Amino acid sequence: MPTDATGQPGKAILFVCLGNICRSPLAEGALRREAARQGLSLTVDSAGTGDWHLGHAPDERAQRAARRHGFDISHLVARQVTPGDFARFDVIYALDRQNLRDLEDLAPAGHRARLCLLSDEIPGRAGGDVSDPYYAKDEKAFDATVADVETAARTIVRRLLSGSDRQGRV
């Protein structure tokens, strides 16, 4: 089990979107980088509710956006959410409200993971969506996704380092 700078076991965090080729791999990459920067040990992964892109690398536009913002997601491989994820992870962040509804439908009774929206970690955006850039005509939509997931990653890491997760949040 990973430990953080204070010797605490690291939390396990999963990001879930529809295809696991755009938003959730960007969220995974952003949180991995922010945790590494701040010396926080975490288990971080991502998955999709859909099965269209299993085994695929992230969308090229997402890979390019990550690179523009200084991190690399080219090695990630799309997978689908499994029932075991609800036991392995402490928190599962849905990238949008439909993803959250799908997770709630998939969750085994009495599961361990806390299910929530990633937008709840973005100031002023609680209860909303990290919008899907997949069908966007302008690749700039992916930069907006990166901005959202970087903001959320900073919020998550700050809270974990401050210890306020021990009051029942992440």
Ligand code: 4NP
């Ligand atoms: P993601 O974006 O959920 O952010 O990975 C999508 C990727 C693929 C599809 C939809 C959204 N698709 O319909 O194939």
